[in-house]
Amino acid sequence: MKGVYFDNASTSWPKAPGVASEMAGYLENIGCNVGRGSYERAYTVARKVYDTREKLCSLFDGEDNKNVIFTANVTQAVNMVLKGFLRQGDHVLISGLEHNAVVRPLEHLKRVGVTYDVIPCDNLGNLEIACIEKMIKPETKAVVMTHGSNVSGSILPIEAVGRICRSQGLYFIVDAAQTAGLHDISMKRANISALCFTGHKGLMGPQGIGGFLVTDDLAEQMDPLLYGGTGSVSDQLDMPDFLPDRFEAGTLNLPGIYGLSSALDYLCSVDKSELLMVEERLTSTFIRGVEAIDGLRLVGNVDIQSRCALVSVECLTRDNAQIAFELDRDYGIMTRVGMHCAPLAHRTLGTYPQGTLRFSFNHFNTQGEVAYALEALQKLTAE
Ligand SMILES: Cc1ncc(COP(=O)(O)O)c(C=O)c1O
Known part of the structure; x- marks a missing residue:
């Protein structure tokens, strides 16, 4: 059968060719942490992490390598952005096709006075984009939207929505779980303030690695969700105020980053x-x-x-x-x-x-x- x-x-x-051997190579032959040890091998790992940020920044046309934050997956990325940014009294708009990765954090945030409304989609999964401007309230801070629905497969018109966000002064947060990889996504063209991705779907990397790319403007409005060691400014009790360290407490998933890096090389090598x-x-x-x-x-x-x-x-x-x-x-x-x-x-x-x-x-x-x-x-x- x-x-x-x-x-x-x-x-x-x-997974993309090379992912498994790259991860095994890291675990068998390198294995050390990043941003902690002061020896050549640790610097090799630091270069790999830096290069991977660079590849992601270039793939998604982001602002800068430092604005690429690693997380475990897109769910964690969305949670970090929404919980880090939204405050009591804030309102956001989402599409009618959202995954629980977006809906559940927003439901949770209702407890602290954040509200949301759903921009309608028809029963084929087409976004009723003309509704957006009428749904914006004085307290609306952002549109949060999936790029590709994991149920209907619909691709939502993020560039058109991004234009509305720009003209209305809203942040635009995109869940690219289903499209990151082969689909063309430009943060600049679509005016995206935070692009959340997962490494194990269309990017063809391993499970357990994902992240978000954020603009300086939105990052300045965000508090970290996690607090802890970063290997930097360790004399201070506060989290660092610079990116990416501000949002990366604790040891990164280094085997995952090696695997993702290899998957990104594959994506760069193909048409x-x-x-x-x-x-x-x-x-x-x-x-x-x-x-x-x-x-x-x-x-x-x-x-x-x-x-x-x-x-x-x-x-x-x-x-x-x-x-x-x-x-x-x-x-x-x-x-x-x-x-x-x-x-x-x-x-x-x-x-x-x-x-x-x-x-x-x-x-x-x-x-x-x-x-x-x-x-x-x-x-x-x-x-
Ligand atoms: C649109 C969308 N958002 C979020 C997720 C969650 O992805 P992950 O489990 O990698 O966080 C998925 C996965 O099915 C998805 O399809």
Whole structure:
């Protein structure tokens, strides 16, 4: 039986070539900390960490290398930005497609008097951008928005929203969990004040490493969420007032940074638009196939230009979870079923509470695998 991995939106696999050996190389041959020891080997690690910030800053067109902050994942990054920045009385706008990584911290912040409203999206996942200006209140501080929905696959128009934020004097905080990697994201063009990313999805690095890129302007408004040792200005009891140390208490995930660095090298060495086209073709074949199967309903847009490489479907004849189970047991096809940690998105898309069955691709997948999954779906939904 084949093993077909269609759960790349959850975490990508395989990882970029070189990631595993780079991490093993660090653990086996280097292994020391950064910013602590005063010996040549520690400086080698410091250079690697610095270079990785530089690669991320260049990939996302950020302000400066020092403004790249490492965290464990995008969830931690979003928490650090929102909790570090928002104060009692502040209001933010979010989209109707947000993941719990955004919604749960905001729900928690309600306890300290932060409020939020949801910019509507239609039931295909298209943002009703014309609503934004009417929803802004005197106390609105920011728009917080996912770039790619992990349920409908919709890509939200961040450059257009960024223009509104610029004209209205709002900060713009973007969750790029599903798009960081092959998709072109420019913080400057989209006027993004904080771009939150995770290393283990489209960036094709390991789990446990992520971060955010922040502008000086927003960083000045933020308090750290974590306090502790940074290896710098250790004579002081306060956190350093400079970046990135201000937001990086405790030892960094160095194996993760080595792995991510290698993944970023891979992304630099390939033609990203070519690989994006490979993913678009897989997505488009899958969508056309789903539309031809009576027992399935496609969730979200048919148009692949405004989509990332993931497709949610609803099974009309049988339980989604049963189909996911049989896809794995009988065909070796790995998918994800349920809420995908995004109940708000399901309410928007009309798939709450039943959830969806999600297929997510990367450019290592093949047209043959997509055809195999469609054949399996045809049989399973007809049973
Ligand atoms: C849109 C979005 N935001 C946030 C996350 C959370 O990612 P992580 O678990 O790496 O923090 C995900 C992961 O599914 C996601 O799809």
